[in-house]
Structure formats: C-alpha cells, structure tokens
Amino acid sequence: MLSKLLKYEWKATARFFLPIYGLLFAMAVASRISWLFSEVDNVWNRVLEITLLMGYIFMFGGVFVATFLVIAYRFYKNMFTDEGYLTFTLPVSVGNLLTSKLIIAFIWSVFSTIIAVFSIVILMLGYVQFDTIFQQLGMVWDELVRAMAEYAPHSWLILTEGILLVILALIASILRIFASFAVGQLTGKHKVLLAIGAYFGFGVVEQFFGLTVLMITPYLNYREVFPDAYGIVTGEIVLLVLLIVQLVVTAIYGVVTWVLMKRNVNLQ
C-alpha cells in the first residue's frame, strides 16, 4: 500500500512543483538572454535587465518558500479538509500515510535545492569557463580524496555523521510541519491558526534546546570521558552529540504526529 500512496502523493504534488521549476528556469534563461544585448546602451535595456534579474532572484527564493508551502498545503488539504474523509477511510495505516508524505516531501526538498543550483549555472553560461571550473573542481576532489584517505577512518566517520545530520535535520523540518497540523486540529476550530502557532512554538523550544546544547558542548571535558580524545576525535564526539540531539528532535516530531493522528483524529 505504501507504493500506491507514494504514487498518488507524487502525482498530487508534481502538479505544483513542475510549473514552479519551469518558471525559475524561464526567469534564469530570460535574464541570461537579456545580457546578450547589454552592449546596447539604452535605458529600457537596463530596466529590462534589472527587472528580469530581480524576477529571477525572487523566483529563486520563491522556490524554497513554495516548497515549504506546498508540503504544508498538501498535508493539511489531504488530511484535515473534506479530502480527509477519503484519506482516513482508506485501508492504510496512519504510519504508511505519514511515511508516504514524508518521503515525497523529502524528495521535493532535495529536488528544489538541486534545481535552484542548476538555475545559477544557466545564468552563468558563457560568463564562466566551465572547463576551468570543472578542472578546479577535479583538483579539489582529488585533494579531498587524498585527505579522506590520510585521515581515514576518522574522515569517513565525520563525513557520515555530517550527511546523517543534514538528512535528519531536513526530515525534522518536514515532520515539524506535520506535527503542527496534528496539534492544530485537536480543538476542531481554527485549525490553521493553531497549526501556525504550534509551528512557531516548536521553533522556540527547538531553538532553546539547540542553543543549550551548543553552549554546553565546548565546556565538556572530553578527555576525562575519552582519555585518547584529541583533535579530530573531539570533532567526531561533538558531531555525535549533535546527531543524537537531532535524532531525538526528529523522533519527537514523528511520534507526536503519529500518536495524535492515530488516536485523536476528529474530523468535524
């Protein structure tokens, strides 16, 4: 059933994302084309260039705002409006429902980032010698591989920890949206308003604990606990602490959403 849920979740969200990405590319291309005529010294030419560039920058930020909004809108609409009458009477578990929405939201978030970076490449076409850039990137890559090998296995551990941290943070940011709506629907009235309140409430709590952890970690005496700790090992431990904290935060959002949706759904 999860694969079917994923299929429909994908269809329902793709119809928003594809036009958004299309618009971003269109603005990037239009902006880039307008620069082809920059030798023509004309006020309107300048106005056009600036307008298109501003439009592009606006769309660039817009992609991320839209990603957030579409994820939130889809979740609310599909769960807590009239559509919820169908969603909650499908023979699927709440766990599967949430997993499908989480996976698709995660994929779109990653796509939006890739697309945004790619749009910059479009804008720079012809201005930058890509072969030199690739050459330099290749050198950086070689250097990186060398450094990774030199500091192995510590380097691999740190890299793994870093990637996991980014993935978990992204999952937590999506689950935070879900948890907010799950809390927001508890009273039955003012669902959206309460969800927005819950979202900021979660943010404040998260900031508080995040800052506390950040303030404490430098003062911990690692050598007492890990007598062999030095340099890179300290980094590993700090990252591990952050990873555990992030895991706890992510799990809390997930469990809160799951429990509320399983036990307290009251569609009115």
Added chain:
Amino acid sequence: MNPILECRNLNKHFQGTIALQNINLQVPRGRIVGLLGPNGSGKTTLIKLANGLLQPSAGQILIDGMAPGIETKRIVSYLPERTYLSEWMTVRQVIDFFADFYADFNRDKAYDMLTRLGLQSTARLKTLSKGTKEKVQLILVMSREAQLYLLDEPIGGVDPAARDYILHTIIGNYNPNATVIISTHLISDIENVLDDVIFISRGEIVLQSNVDDIRETQGKTVDALFREVFRC
C-alpha cells in the same frame, strides 16, 4: 454470525454538547436499514464513528466485531455527506484511485453506471456540478463489493430521476449478505427499499424496528410514524 455493526454504550460529546448518548445497537447482515432522524440528531456522528473519523468519548463501536481500523475500512464502503474527492483529478483517475486501494472495487460496474447516468470519465471533478460530483461519489461507493455500506444522505443533492436510479442500484447491485445503512430525512423516497428502520433523536435511539412490523402492527407507513414520533 456476529452483527456487522454493533454499538455498546457508545457515547460521543463535543466540548460540552452531547452528540450521542448510551447507544446500544446491533445491525445484522443482509439488511437495508434506514437511519432516520431530524437534522442534528446524531446520524452523521454515528456514521463517522463507524468509519474511525471520530473517536468515541466512551463505549465501543464494532464493525464485524472489530474496532474501526484498517481491517474494517477494507469491508466498509462509506459515502460522506460532503464531496471528498480531489478536485484536480478526472473521473477516470478517481476510479483508478479506488481500484488501487480497495480490493473489492469493481471497475466494470463503475464504468457501466457512469454510462447509464451519462457521465464522462474524462471530465475533471472541478468542472462538475455539486450534484454530478455526488453521483460520481455514489457510483464509486456502490461499485465496491463491501460488507457494509454507510451512506450518509446519499440522495439529498441529486435530481429525482437519478434518485430512482441510485436507489435501484443500491437494492439491485449489492450482495445479499451485505448491509446497507442509509441516513436520510427524505423518508418517503426510500421507504420502499428499507427492511429495517432506526429512529434517532437527540443522540438516542428511540426505535429500532422491522418495516413490515410497523406497517402490520401499527398500520402506518414509516413516513407517517416518523412524523408522529418527531412531531415538533
């Protein structure tokens, strides 16, 4: 065999107001049951509880002996009193959707009914009128070979001709072991198809009876009895 629907001391209240009070009910299999009551009597609340869209405040509601969950959703076909389909989908897409999720969905039956009611499967739902959407929903719900059909106001929004066709479909198309519960206040329209009636008033069951008994022992139609019981 256990009853398809059973309520044991079922209570539901919403922030101070009592929607259902101490409901004890057993609905057997193979019946067409009218759940009748004035507006706000608790018909929709009872049906939503049976679908797991609301959680009981106290007591139990059981479908085929089970609390509402994945297993009961497989065997219950529910028509809510509102339109729950995604507006951006076409009729064909929602048929695929139902076929994907409900193993008991009969695609041929759905297309057959669409043709009979003159509906286009390529139409997007947002282009359809409210009454047409209701027809599409009813077709989807009745195209399942479920054990329990919960129809909340199924004929309220459609024209009398379609109403006849729909009622005909309900009695003609379902499996004899399945039970259909129809909530409505349009009693005279459905009276002839009902086997049993449940009268509900202010969150309490005031009568559960066989339609023939009402006619024979009281010498009245259900509609007349309803007007008598619920006289304002």
